[in-house]
Amino acid sequence: MSVVAQNLHWGVRRKTIVSDVSLTVAPGETLGLIGPNGSGKSSLLRLLAGLRKPLSGRVDINGRDIARVPRRALSQQVAFVQQNAATDTNVSVRDVVRLGRTPHRSALSGWSEADEAAVVAALDCVDMTARRAQAWQTLSGGERQRVHIARALAQTPQVMFLDEPTNHLDIHHQIEILRMVRDLDLTSIVALHDLNLAAMFCNRIVVLDAGSLRACGTPDAVLTKDMLRDVFRVAADVSTRPGDARPHIRFRAA
Amino acid sequence: MTVADEPESGAGRLALFLGLSLIVMVFAVAVATAIGDYNIGLKTVFLSITNELGLTGADIAPIEQSVVWNLRLSRALVAALAGAGLAICGAILQALLRNALAEPFVLGVSAGASTGAVCVIVLGVGAGGLSLSLGAFAGAFAAFALVALLSNGATSGPNHTILAGVAASQLFNALTSYIVTTSGNAQQARDVMFWLLGSFGGVRWPDFQLLLIVVCLSLTICILMARSLDAFTFGDEDAASLGVPVGRIRLMLFAVTALMTATIVSMVGAIGFVGLVVPHAARYVVGPMHLRLMPACAVVGAVFMVVADIVSRVIATQQTVPIGVVTALVGVPFFAIILYRARPQV
Ligand SMILES: Nc1ncnc2c1ncn2[C@@H]1O[C@H](COP(=O)(O)OP(=O)(O)OP(=O)(O)O)[C@@H](O)[C@H]1O
Ligand SMILES: [Mg+2]
Numbered sequence: 001m002s003v004v005a006q007n008l009h010w011g012v013r014r015k016t017i018v019s020d021v022s023l024t025v026a027p028g029e030t031l032g033l034i035g036p037n038g039s040g041k042s043s044l045l046r047l048l049a050g051l052r053k054p055l056s057g058r059v060d061i062n063g064r065d066i067a068r069v070p071r072r073a074l075s076q077q078v079a080f081v082q083q084n085a086a087t088d089t090n091v092s093v094r095d096v097v098r099l100g101r102t103p104h105r106s107a108l109s110g111w112s113e114a115d116e117a118a119v120v121a122a123l124d125c126v127d128m129t130a131r132r133a134q135a136w137q138t139l140s141g142g143e144r145q146r147v148h149i150a151r152a153l154a155q156t157p158q159v160m161f162l163d164e165p166t167n168h169l170d171i172h173h174q175i176e177i178l179r180m181v182r183d184l185d186l187t188s189i190v191a192l193h194d195l196n197l198a199a200m201f202c203n204r205i206v207v208l209d210a211g212s213l214r215a216c217g218t219p220d221a222v223l224t225k226d227m228l229r230d231v232f233r234v235a236a237d238v239s240t241r242p243g244d245a246r247p248h249i250r251f252r253a254a
Numbered sequence: 255m256t257v258a259d260e261p262e263s264g265a266g267r268l269a270l271f272l273g274l275s276l277i278v279m280v281f282a283v284a285v286a287t288a289i290g291d292y293n294i295g296l297k298t299v300f301l302s303i304t305n306e307l308g309l310t311g312a313d314i315a316p317i318e319q320s321v322v323w324n325l326r327l328s329r330a331l332v333a334a335l336a337g338a339g340l341a342i343c344g345a346i347l348q349a350l351l352r353n354a355l356a357e358p359f360v361l362g363v364s365a366g367a368s369t370g371a372v373c374v375i376v377l378g379v380g381a382g383g384l385s386l387s388l389g390a391f392a393g394a395f396a397a398f399a400l401v402a403l404l405s406n407g408a409t410s411g412p413n414h415t416i417l418a419g420v421a422a423s424q425l426f427n428a429l430t431s432y433i434v435t436t437s438g439n440a441q442q443a444r445d446v447m448f449w450l451l452g453s454f455g456g457v458r459w460p461d462f463q464l465l466l467i468v469v470c471l472s473l474t475i476c477i478l479m480a481r482s483l484d485a486f487t488f489g490d491e492d493a494a495s496l497g498v499p500v501g502r503i504r505l506m507l508f509a510v511t512a513l514m515t516a517t518i519v520s521m522v523g524a525i526g527f528v529g530l531v532v533p534h535a536a537r538y539v540v541g542p543m544h545l546r547l548m549p550a551c552a553v554v555g556a557v558f559m560v561v562a563d564i565v566s567r568v569i570a571t572q573q574t575v576p577i578g579v580v581t582a583l584v585g586v587p588f589f590a591i592i593l594y595r596a597r598p599q600v
Contacts, residue, residue, distance in 0.1 A: 100496070102485050
C-alpha cells in the first residue's frame with residue numbers, strides 16, 4: 001500500500017512543529033526518517049498514521065484519505081510502534097501481543113485460528129516466543145521494545161510506522177528487526193537515529209529539520225558530508241563504494 | 255508448549271470461579287435474609303420467598319414472611335447490586351485513568367452527592383425520602399459535570415482528570431461542611447455523616463428494581479467495550495492506534511460510571527473501599543483482561559457487600575454500624591493477604 005502525504009502542517013498554539021511536508025512512499029518500500037531531536041519525526045509519524053489531525057494537508061493511504069476512514073478499519077491496515085510505551089498493569093507478554101488483534105476482533109468474537117497464528121508468528125519474528133508467559137513489567141528495555149514490535153506485527157498490517165524501533169536493542173536485534181521490517185511484504189516508515197542503520201536498510205531516506213523536509217532520496221544522495229554538517233552539526237566522512245547506494249558514515253571526534 | 259499455559263483456556267477457570275461465586279452469593283443472600291434483630295430459620299426464609307413468588311403455599315407466619323420478603327431480601331439484593339456496581343466502576347476507572355488508586359469516587363461523585371444530600375437534610379430543599387435521593391443524585395452529577403468541564407471531557411490525560419476530580423471533591427466537601435456548620439445542628443451533622451458512610455436500612459423493592467436496571471445496563475455496556483478497555487493498557491494514543499475510537503469510548507464509559515455511582519450513592523450512601531479493592535482482588539484471580547474482569551468484579555463485589563452487610567448487623571446488634579466502616583474492617587485483612595501473596599518476586 002502506498003502512503004502519500006500532501007502539504008502537512010501541524011503545530012500547537014503558535015509553534016509550528018511540522019511544516020509543509022509532502023512525501024510519497026511506494027508499496028513495499030522502507031522509508032527512513034532521520035533528523036535531530038525535536039525535529040518532528042514522531043509528530044510526523046503520528047500525522048501519517050492518523051493519530052493526530054493535521055492543521056492542513058492530507059494523508060492518503062492506498063489512495064484513500066485517512067481522515068475519512070474509520071479508526072478501526074484504518075488500524076486493520078496500519079500499525080504504529082511508539083517510541084516509549086509503558087504501563088503499570090500487570091500484563092503478560094502474550095497479553096500485550098494479543099492486543100494487536102484488537103482491530104480484527106468484534107466486541108465478543110472468540111479467539112480465532114487466524115488470531116492465534118498471527119500472535120505465534122509475531123512472537124517468533126522478534127525472538128520472544130520463549131518469554132511469552134513472562135510479565136511485561138519484568139522485561140528488559142530491549143525485550144519490551146521487541147514485544148511492542150511483535151504487537152504491531154500481530155496486527156498483520158500493510159503499512160507500519162515505527163518510531164525508533166531499535167532503541168534499547170542490542171546490535172544483533174537492531175539488525176534483525178530492521179532486516180525483518182525491510183523483508184516483510186509491507187510499506188514501512190521508520191524513524192531512526194542511527195544513520196548507518198538507516199543507510200543499510202532503507203530504500204529511501206527523508207531528512208527532517210525543524211519540522212521541514214530537508215532532503216529526500218536514496219541513502220547515498222541524502223547522507224552527504226554537507227547535510228550531516230548542516231542538519232546534524234557533526235563532522236563526518238562518508239565513504240561510498242562505486243555501484244553501492246549504501247554509504248558508510250564515520251564520525252570525527254573533532 | 256502446552257495448552258494449559260494459553261490464556262484462552264482461562265475461560266474454564268473463569269467459569270468455575272463465576273459459578274462458585276454465584277453459589278456463595280446465593281448462600282450469603284440467604285444468610286443475610288435469615289439473620290437480624292430476630293433470626294429466622296433458613297427453611298422459613300426459603301419458603302417465604304417461594305410463597306411470595308407463588309411457587310408454594312406453605313404456612314408461614316405473615317409477619318415473618320413480610321420481614322423476609324419486604325425488608326431483608328430486598329436489602330440483601332440491593333447490597334449485592336451496589337457491591338457489583340461499585341466494583342465495576344472501580345475497574346473501569348482504574349483502566350481509563352491508568353491508575354491503580356482510582357475508585358468510583360475519584361471524580362468527585364460522592365462529594366457532590368453529599369452536598370446534594372445536605373441541601374435536602376439541612377436546608378430542607380424538597381421533602382421526603384425521595385428528594386434526599388434526588389438531591390444526592392443531582393449533586394453527584396453536578397460534580398461529575400464540573401470534572402468533565404475542568405478536564406476538557408477527560409481528553410487532557412489521566413492525571414489531569416484525577417486532579418480535576420480532587421478539586422471537585424474538595425470544593426463539594428467544603429460546601430457540605432459550610433452548610434452543616436453554618437445552618438445545621440449537631441443532630442443534623444450526625445445524620446449527614448451517617449448517611450455518607452452508607453446504610454442499607456430503608457431500601458425496598460423499588461430501589462432494587464431501579465438499581466437492577468442501571469447495573470445490568472452498565473455491565474452490558476462494559477462487557478461490550480471490554481476489548482476497547484484492554485487497548486487502553488498503554489495509553490490513549492496507543493488505544494487509538496489499535497483502532498479504538500478513544501474519545502467516544504472514554505466519554506461513554508465515564509458516563510456509565512457516573513450514572514452507576516450516582517445511583518448507588520443516592521440510594522445507600524458513599525460506601526468506600528469496595529470499588530478500590532475488589533477490582534484488584536478480581537484481577538488477581540482472573541487476570542487484567544476486561545472481558546473476564548468485569549463479570550468477576552460484579553460477583554466478587556456483590557458477595558463482598560452482602561457479607562459486609564451481614565457483619566455490620568452481627569457485630570453490633572443494638573447499634574447500626576455504617577456499612578462503609580465494615581467494608582474497610584472486613585476488606586483490609588482480606589486485601590492484605592492478596593497484597594502479600596501477589597507481592598513482586600525480587
Ligand atoms: N503537544 C506538544 N506541545 C508542545 N510541543 C510539542 C508537542 N508535541 C511535540 N512538541 C514539540 O515538537 C517538537 C518535535 O517533537 P517530536 O517528538 O516530533 O520530535 P522527534 O523528532 O521525534 O524528536 P526525538 O528524536 O527526540 O524523538 C519538539 O520540539 C517537541 O518539544
Ligand atoms: Mg521522537
